[in-house]
Amino acid sequence: MTQSDPRFHVPAPHARPGDTPDFSHIAIPPAGEARRPDIDVEGSETADLATGLIRVLDHNHQAVGPWNPELSADHLREGLKHMMTTRAYDDRMLKLQRQGKMSFYMKSTGEEAVAVAAAMALSGDDMVFPSYRQQGILFSRGRDMVDMMCHCISNSRDNLKGRQLPVHYTWAEGNFFSISGNLTTQFPQAVGYAMACQYRGESRIAASWIGEGSTAEGDFHGALVMASTYKAPVILNVVNNQWAISTFQGIAGGQGQTFAMKGIGYGLASLRIDGNDFLAVHAATAWAAERARAGHGATMIETFTYRADAHSTSDDPSGYRPKGEEAKWPLGDPIERLKNHLIGLGEWDQERHDALEAELNDQVIAAYKEAESHGTLHDGPLSPVSSMFEDVCEEQDWRLRRQRQDLGI
Template identity: 55%
Template sequence: MTDRLTATTAPYTIGVPPFRPGEEADFGGAFKEQPGDLWRPDPATCTADDSAPHARGLLRVLNDAGEAKGEWDPKLDASELIQGLEYMMRLRIFDDRMIKMQRTGKLSFYMRSFGEEAVAIAQTMALENQDWVFPSYRQPGAQFVRGRDMVSMICHCIGNTEDNVRGRQMPVHYTYKEGRFISISSPVGTQFSQAVGVAMASAYQKKDEVCISWLGDGTSAQGDYHYALNFASTFKPPVILNVVNNQWAISTHA
């Protein structure tokens, strides 16, 4: 990956992205990395050194023909693949409709998950129903996996009498108690600390539960990100913390 174009090659500088949305991007040709180049470490026993190549390299599951190969092949059957695709398509359609409502003044606020649909949906599908979901505003698709319907989500965004929080939250700040989907918060990054705290409590009470949370790379500048990593690395609770590197922070390139 060292020969690929990046936003910045020097530390302590504000990089200039090589491509902007709408421009044709060229990252140096076809990928040289192949499925199987990076091994699959045991998440329960691996050390930071074991996973360092994964942080610096490119981990591929699909080959150039679109086939899952190597240790990272999840061995999903056709029904699981179709279900995951249906969730993602549903979210894409939902986002498209809701952003049009916002742009025409029918909603006060809306944020899309365009291009990130698979991030939360695939991971939530891999969890058990008793596991806790601590989302940012880019992971509403996890609610589909947990059984929430679009009408309920629309009612929340509109803030009508069927809104499950009775208008006490901004649009897109979903919460879904039945699916253990914790309320989205406007201050970015708070969900990381909350996820670690609940995971610590679950471990203390010897419950068979896992917590999962996400944030964007821009939010990694927030204190909550570092607090969460500090406590997670010290107490090692059952928590999955994801940094979604979409290279944007709100509306500014990170």
């Protein structure tokens, strides 16, 4: 459905508020069908994988096909726990934002596998350049939840001293690069970082995540050219969650072709994967990481998923998409799917699941109590004003010194 005025073509989504959610236009190939090429495949030979959809978990929640990463039950349970932690954390943080405890929040509901499975397939040494919707990486890499909350409420234990918007984490110790509010800047940064690793003969690689809307930025194209030309050891993830705030994926050029196909145009190996399938995300990331480490170059991965909640606490999706659309997403929910897979293996049950959920909720509540004991944005203590001049330049130049003098500090 597109606007009929031939002078100005504006793509339109299949359903708007008031319509019945409709995903019948999305082709979902059977799980296990996609081939798994060798890691040294030429980028141009992956076009079928960039137009199809790599899936491992079938409709009976069984792992099938050549992309099955055959992970141990312990690894799967760990992944489930990190995804459940991410969801419990997001849900509580939203409530706290509504209670006025923080200025702003962004959830990753429905996209937990995108971050968690990828982080678990990478090495802890690999540098990640995420966007604001991959908090699951932090849990997977063991970041302290209290520290994350202290950042979001900009208190005296905030490692960013109140200089960043909440959710724009930085964690150097965990090789988690500062999240930039300027969309897509992380792609060229990741490529440059990866090239530096290669130049220094290191085995570590870089991985980055942007949303599909962010592919409309020029930085996307510059990054792909550099990644391809210099065979940078980098994984470039485009998280296609269907929406960029209120604009649907067609506005970023997603109609008629997949986002993964854009990688083919630059000569990159490109995969399109079911982003709600923990096993598919894990397998594709592991494949791309092995390829990068072996010197065969970059991979672009489109993770096909759905943003199940609002863009942020400043957004109301009821103004632009049908209510309840998330429940109709044909690829389901990543947590439910991994849970059912584990139950099918005889490695999990509903009772344990409920107990873990309750335990994680208690953990999040306790973490917030502790975070609040270090102050809040409202009640302080806040970092001193003079701190805004620190940590930026090793030696402050005359302009900064002058501004500081003007403030009398």
